[in-house]
Amino acid sequence: MTELLKYNPAAIEAKWQKKWEESKLFNVTEDDSRKKYYVLEMFPYPSGRIHMGHVRNYSIGDVIARYKVLQGFNVLHPMGWDAFGMPAENAAIAHKTHPAKWTRNNIDYMRGELKRLGFSYDWTRELATCDADYYKHEQQLFTKMFKRGLVYKKQSFVNWCEPCQTVLANEQVEDGLCWRCSNEVAKKELEQWFFKITDYADELLEFCDKLPGWPERVLTMQKNWIGRSIGVEVDFPVADSDLSIKIFTTRQDTIFGATFVSLAPEHPLTMKLCAGKEEEASVREFVERMSKEDKATRTEDANEKEGVFTGAYCVNPFNNNKIPIYTANFVLMDYGTGAIMAVPAHDQRDFEFAKKYDIPINVVIQPPEGNIEAAEMTEAYLKEGVLHNSGEFTGIKNSDALPKIADYVENNGLGKRQVNYRLRDWGISRQRYWGSPIPIINCDKCGAVPVPDSDLPVVLPLDANIETVGKSPLPDIEEFANVKCPKCGGDAKREADTMDTFVESSWYFARYCSPQLASNMFDEDATRYWMSVDQYIGGIEHAILHLLYSRFFTKVLRDLGYWDVDEPFKNLLTQGMVIKDGTKMSKSKGNTVDPSALIEKYGADTTRLFTLFAAPPERDLDWNDKGVEGSFRFISRIHRLVMENLELISSPAAIQTPDELSDEAKALRKATHKTIKKVSDDINDSFHFNTAISAVMELVNKLYLVNLNSDDSSIRWALRTALDNIIVLMSPFIPHVCEELHEKLGHDTSVTKRQWPKYDPAFVVDDEVTIVVQINGKVRDKLIIAKDSSEDVVRNIALASEKVQKHIDGKEIKKMVYITNRLLSIVVTK
Numbered sequence: 001m002t003e004l005l006k007y008n009p010a011a012i013e014a015k016w017q018k019k020w021e022e023s024k025l026f027n028v029t030e031d032d033s034r035k036k037y038y039v040l041e042m043f044p045y046p047s048g049r050i051h052m053g054h055v056r057n058y059s060i061g062d063v064i065a066r067y068k069v070l071q072g073f074n075v076l077h078p079m080g081w082d083a084f085g086m087p088a089e090n091a092a093i094a095h096k097t098h099p100a101k102w103t104r105n106n107i108d109y110m111r112g113e114l115k116r117l118g119f120s121y122d123w124t125r126e127l128a129t130c131d132a133d134y135y136k137h138e139q140q141l142f143t144k145m146f147k148r149g150l151v152y153k154k155q156s157f158v159n160w161c162e163p164c165q166t167v168l169a170n171e172q173v174e175d176g177l178c179w180r181c182s183n184e185v186a187k188k189e190l191e192q193w194f195f196k197i198t199d200y201a202d203e204l205l206e207f208c209d210k211l212p213g214w215p216e217r218v219l220t221m222q223k224n225w226i227g228r229s230i231g232v233e234v235d236f237p238v239a240d241s242d243l244s245i246k247i248f249t250t251r252q253d254t255i256f257g258a259t260f261v262s263l264a265p266e267h268p269l270t271m272k273l274c275a276g277k278e279e280e281a282s283v284r285e286f287v288e289r290m291s292k293e294d295k296a297t298r299t300e301d302a303n304e305k306e307g308v309f310t311g312a313y314c315v316n317p318f319n320n321n322k323i324p325i326y327t328a329n330f331v332l333m334d335y336g337t338g339a340i341m342a343v344p345a346h347d348q349r350d351f352e353f354a355k356k357y358d359i360p361i362n363v364v365i366q367p368p369e370g371n372i373e374a375a376e377m378t379e380a381y382l383k384e385g386v387l388h389n390s391g392e393f394t395g396i397k398n399s400d401a402l403p404k405i406a407d408y409v410e411n412n413g414l415g416k417r418q419v420n421y422r423l424r425d426w427g428i429s430r431q432r433y434w435g436s437p438i439p440i441i442n443c444d445k446c447g448a449v450p451v452p453d454s455d456l457p458v459v460l461p462l463d464a465n466i467e468t469v470g471k472s473p474l475p476d477i478e479e480f481a482n483v484k485c486p487k488c489g490g491d492a493k494r495e496a497d498t499m500d501t502f503v504e505s506s507w508y509f510a511r512y513c514s515p516q517l518a519s520n521m522f523d524e525d526a527t528r529y530w531m532s533v534d535q536y537i538g539g540i541e542h543a544i545l546h547l548l549y550s551r552f553f554t555k556v557l558r559d560l561g562y563w564d565v566d567e568p569f570k571n572l573l574t575q576g577m578v579i580k581d582g583t584k585m586s587k588s589k590g591n592t593v594d595p596s597a598l599i600e601k602y603g604a605d606t607t608r609l610f611t612l613f614a615a616p617p618e619r620d621l622d623w624n625d626k627g628v629e630g631s632f633r634f635i636s637r638i639h640r641l642v643m644e645n646l647e648l649i650s651s652p653a654a655i656q657t658p659d660e661l662s663d664e665a666k667a668l669r670k671a672t673h674k675t676i677k678k679v680s681d682d683i684n685d686s687f688h689f690n691t692a693i694s695a696v697m698e699l700v701n702k703l704y705l706v707n708l709n710s711d712d713s714s715i716r717w718a719l720r721t722a723l724d725n726i727i728v729l730m731s732p733f734i735p736h737v738c739e740e741l742h743e744k745l746g747h748d749t750s751v752t753k754r755q756w757p758k759y760d761p762a763f764v765v766d767d768e769v770t771i772v773v774q775i776n777g778k779v780r781d782k783l784i785i786a787k788d789s790s791e792d793v794v795r796n797i798a799l800a801s802e803k804v805q806k807h808i809d810g811k812e813i814k815k816m817v818y819i820t821n822r823l824l825s826i827v828v829t830k
Contacts (some may be wrong), residue, residue, distance in 0.1 A: 007639040009603025013736040017118055018059050026120045028076055030529040037073035038530050039065045040509055042546070043080045046106040046128075048088065050113045052578045052585055053539075053593050056611040056621060060575055060687070061537050062119045062613065066732035067683055069120075070756040076530050079114065079121040081107050085501040086164050088435040093466055099434040100462050105128055113596060117604045118735050120752075125515045131506035133509065135436035136457030139522040142439055143450035144560055150196045153448060157266060157333075158427060160188035165471065166431045167192060172545065176294030187266070187291045193438060193497065194425040197552045201226055201421045204551055213571030215618075216542045227422025232406050233337060233737060234415035236261055238273070239313040239322055240596050245269060248336030248420055251343065252405040253398040256390040257364035258316050258341035259354065260324045262307065265290035266333035270310065273325060277311035283327060290329055292510060298329045304331045305330055305353045316341075318391065318412050328353065329804035336420045344380065345372075348722030351380040364390050365398050417633050426549065428500040433464060433472045435498025443485035443492040458494070472496060506553040507544055509533055509568055515688070527563050536569035543574070573687060576620035578611075585623070593623060605734035606632040612689040612733055635737055637700055638730070642723055642741045643710065649720035650746060653713040665714040668706065670721040673763035675699040679729050693733060696726055714785040720745070725757045769821045773798050776827060783824075791818045 020026065030036075041061040043710060044054055065077040083103050092102040112297055114121070127134055145151045160166040161178040167190065172179045197204075203447055205226045208219045231250035238244060245261055263270045265287040273284040286308045290298070297303055307328035314325055330349055331340055344354035354361055361374040363387040387393045393401050408410040409415045424677055429438070437458040439451040461480050465475040475496040485492040507521070513530045514523035538546075547569075554568040577584045580591040598607045609631040615621040648654065661669065675695050682692035699722065706719055724745060731738035731751045742751040766787060771794060773781040781803040785794065795816060798804050804826070810830040818824050 005643040007636045009605060009635075009736070012119060013116070013604050014257070016736045016739045017115060019739075019750075020118075020120075021115075023750070024124075025752060026077065027122050027124050028074055030526055031074050032529070034074040036530060037065075037195055037535075038076045038078065038533045039068065039535045040076075040512070040533050040537070042536070042542065043082050043505070043508060044110065045082045045085065045087065046103055046110055048091075048106045048109065050110055050595055052593050052595060052611070052623070055117065055607060056395070056578055057537060057539075057575055058114065058119055058572065059608045059611050059615050060119070060689070061535075062608075062735075063683075063689060063732040064535055064537075065120050066735065066752065067756070069631075069752055070728065070732070071753060072755065074290045075120075076125075076512070077120055077122060078515075079119070079123070079514070080125075080127035080508060081110075082501065082505050082508070083107065083128045084135075084435045084498075084504055085549065086166065086432055086434070089432060089466065090164075092434075098462070100130070103434075105129075114499055116599055117595075117608065125323075125512050127508065127511055127515045127618055128499075129436075129508065130434075130460075132457045132459050133518065136505065136654065137511070138499070138507070139439040139451070139456050139458055140438055140453055140540065140555075141507075141521065141560070142499075143453070143456075145195065145556060146440075146448075148451050148560065150556065151193060152196065152200065153191060153193050155189060155191050156427075157187045158190050158192055159185045160190075161185055164432075167427060167429055173294065175297060176292070181310075184292060190429075192427045193428040193440075193554070194427050197426045197549075198421060198423055200552055200555050201423050203555060204423075204523070204548065207551070211533060211567060211570075211572075214569075215572060215574055218540065218547065218572060221543045222548055225423060225548065227335070227420075228419045228421075229336070230367065231418060231420070232409050233418045234317065234341070236314040236317060236339075236341070237346055238269075238325070239315055241312075243269065243326070245271075245314055245339050246337045246415070246491060247339045247341045248418060249341055250718070252409065253344070253345045253387065253393075253401040254343040254364055255316070255318050255341060255405065256387075256393075257343040257345050257362045258318075258323060259321075259323065259344060259360045259362050260326055260342045261314055262326050262328040262331045262340050262342050262350075262353075263310070264331040264333040264338040265327050265329070267327070267331075267338040269339075271328045273310040273312035275495045279309055279311035283308050283310055283623070286327060293329070294333065295774040299332060301349075305356065306348055307353065322360070326353075326357070334424050334573065335422050345374060345377065346380055346382060348380045348382070351377070362389065364388055410749070412583055426500075426552075427498040430500055431472055432498055433460075433466060433474060434502060436504065437461070437474070438495040438497050438499055440495040441485055441496060443482055443488065443490060445490055446485055446487040446492075448495075449485055449487050449492070455486070457490075460498075472498075474498075494619040501543060502549050507550040507557070509536075509550070510554075510557070510563075521557075521562060524563065527565070531563065531565050532567055533569045535571045535573065536576060537573045539577070540574040547572070573617060575617045576615065578621050578623060580623035598628065602628060602632045603635075603736070605635055605736050609635065609693070609734050613693045614690065616690055617687050634697060635734055636698070637704075638726065639737060639741065641700065641703055642727075642744060645719065646744060648708060649655065649723065654716035654720040655746075656717070658714040658717050661714045661718065662712045663771060664707070664712065665718040668702065668718040668722055670763050671699055671702050672718070672725055673759040676725060676729065676757045676759040680756070689733065693730075696729055699726065726752060728754050728757055743778045771798075771821070772823050773801070773804055774823065774825045776830070777825075780804055782809050787821060791820075794818055794824055798826070 039059050039061055067076050069076045088099045092099040159173050161168055161179050163183045164178060173185050178187060180186055185500050204226055208223050225253045229250050231248055232252045233246055233248050235244040235246055274280045280284050301830055307326040310325045310327060313322050316323055342350040344350040344764055345363045346365055363374050366372055366388045366725050367385045386403050387396050387398055390445050406417050437460055439458050441449045443449055461477055464477060479495050483492055483494050510522050510527060513526040517523050550568050554565055557563055585592045595607060610628045614627055678695040679692040682688040703722055727738045739751050768784050769787045771783040771785060772779055783797055785797060808828050815826050815827040
């Protein structure tokens with residue numbers, strides 16, 4: 001009998017996973033009579049095994065999904081696979097197999113792991129981005145974007161990873177290293193396909209302020225990446241030359257103080273200006289060195305400012321001063337024009353550079369009071385002031401001078417007003433095999449011609465021979481590469497590059513709405529019902545890459561008439577990492593924990609519970625083996641409490657609501673309703689699952705103290721009611737054992753079909769309150785008395801207190817002020 005009462009997670013979890021699958025419990029369809037809720041975790045790359053980061057991410061999403069179902073929502077909770085990409089290609093080559101086979105095997109294994117964890121996914125909506133039925137629609141979208149002018153090809157310097165043998169987008173370079181393999185990234189000139197994300201820069205920036213459900217940190221990162229700056233472009237003629245340098249500045253009020261110009265090392269004029277001069281060799285060495293450095297690091301405030309004189313000069317068109325031209329590490333070709341005017345007196349970076357290379361400093365803004373001398377400056381003057389040594393603008397407040405000087409620039413043909421962005425168009429060409437083919441045919445006569453819709457998808461040949469890392473076989477496969485031009489019928493070549501895998505992940509959330517639809521990307525009625533995603537969950541590392549691209553795609557799809565959705569994700573939760581031994585879990589560090597081993601030993605519910613209880617979702621989770629054991633013990637305590645008292649709480653007296661409750665039963669009822677409120681508030685307000693679980697733990701502790709040996713039948717009802725509510729409250733967290741105990745209590749439907757418990761406000765109000773007693777502003781006592789007691793009662797109790805008497809004895813009470821249920825303030829003579 002004891003063995004039968006023992007918590008056996010393996011048997012329980014297998015039983016209920018089978019029941020859920022057979023009953024299609026989590027399969028959903030559109031239902032206009034019900035309010036929808038779309039919860040989605042970022043889909044995984046099928047690397048072969050899930051890790052604890054996956055478990056945490058998906059457990060968070062599953063709690064939200066199950067909670068919303070219990071609240072009566074029609075919940076869409078799908079899962080799929082981000083299946084293309086370099087890691088699969090490289091791993092397949094290493095294991096002497098094909099990427100398609102490697103990926104499919106991994107998907108099969110990982111699907112099994114996710115099912116073992118009991119996540120409430122609608123598996124009928126499963127998708128893999130490597131399916132031709134999926135990327136066919138992506139290719140069709142590409143051709144529509146091409147016709148709309150949102151796709152173009154150009155020769156450009158790109159980020160090149162030699163080990164991966166492919167191009168990286170700016171967002172995929174982290175500290176000068178490839179985000180995939182962590183090797184050094186270099187610059188290489190290639191012809192590449194680009195998406196014109198810059199056409200949407202203003203809207204992407206504007207809508208950052210229309211996403212209240214997103215973390216401010218993520219929005220700030222996106223705003224900074226888009227980097228909108230309002231200023232002017234001005235031409236600085238190169239001395240003794242027909243050339244000119246176009247600079248961009250947001251501080252035209254300081255233009256009279258420019259004492260040198262700085263070019264980005266990548267600027268086309270950098271090497272041209274020093275050609276044949278004695279400075280050429282040093283400039284070349286500097287340019288080559290800068291090409292290997294991370295751009296973000298180059299522009300950091302803490303990074304040392306360095307550069308090289310080009311041997312050339314230009315003329316400041318505002319005062320005709322001849323000033324030197326340098327190439328400097330802090331100037332980027334990707335921003336503005338790749339050239340800046342340098343004003344050491346009013347820019348700290350320029351000040352440090354000028355001091356280092358002994359360049360003159362010219363003060364052109366003086367503070368309202370006092371006078372600054374350049375020779376005495378120890379740092380740049382950055383505050384507001386009045387223009388000085390600035391021609392006709394001298395004496396004007398610098399803030400007022402900004403539009404006036406912009407007018408002067410335009411009226412005198414020196415340049416124009418300009419809005420610039422840090423954001424650059426998205427380079428999507430990848431020189432790899434395992435990706436979606438770019439649907440373009442290159443014809444010598446007609447140029448780049450999009451593949452007609454009737455010929456889509458351009459299917460990636462799965463019989464390709466993949467043997468060498470980084471070498472795509474596509475250009476050498478005759479049946480794939482050699483085609484006829486759709487326009488003129490002549491011989492042509494198919495585009496051999498494949499798309500960046502971030503293209504697939506930029507619209508997958510929409511495909512889940514109607515994943516089986518063959519005729520279009522998605523069904524309009526389905527997306528009208530389900531979109532936008534109500535709650536999106538994933539790591540902060542995707543703040544720029546995936547999330548920005550998804551926002552861009554959503555707006556493109558809107559403008560191409562697919563839907564009327566402006567933003568893909570209403571709310572965003574960025575969960576923290578799983579930390580072990582002081583650092584993020586990773587195979588390379590040897591500090592990983594295998595979820596399968598945990599499930600084998602403790603069960604899926606325990607594995608889920610620990611990841612949810614150990615820390616709030618947005619915080620990093622520190623791994624603790626004892627914490628896992630504690631989670632197992634807690635589940636066992638709930639299981640034992642039900643099973644050992646099953647006969648008692650299944651009796652008619654326990655099931656039927658009694659006419660009267662004993663004091664103990666009333667106290668238990670109050671504790672139950674308080675727990676319902678606490679758990680509901682913690683989930684609703686901030687997804688603080690850890691404190692919600694803690695509240696249930698406290699209630700369970702109280703239940704173990706209940707005296708069940710008395711003749712009080714009402715306590716049995718109160719106990720059963722408490723346990724029944726605990727089972728529903730905990731079912732989003734530990735669904736298997738809750739289903740089992742729900743059944744044991746005599747319910748014949750899934751706990752998922754229940755309604756989320758509601759608390760009675762009358763039962764969550766405390767009968768007693770703590771009144772603080774102050775004497776002359778100092779706390780002298782705290783009284784626990786009946787709530788809403790009259791002021792006279794509170795005064796009498798306070799004045800009878802020994803602690804109070806000690807401070808008022810022999811003194812005159814001048815005044816007493818009572819704030820109901822909170823404070824009694826007594827003022828006495830000193």
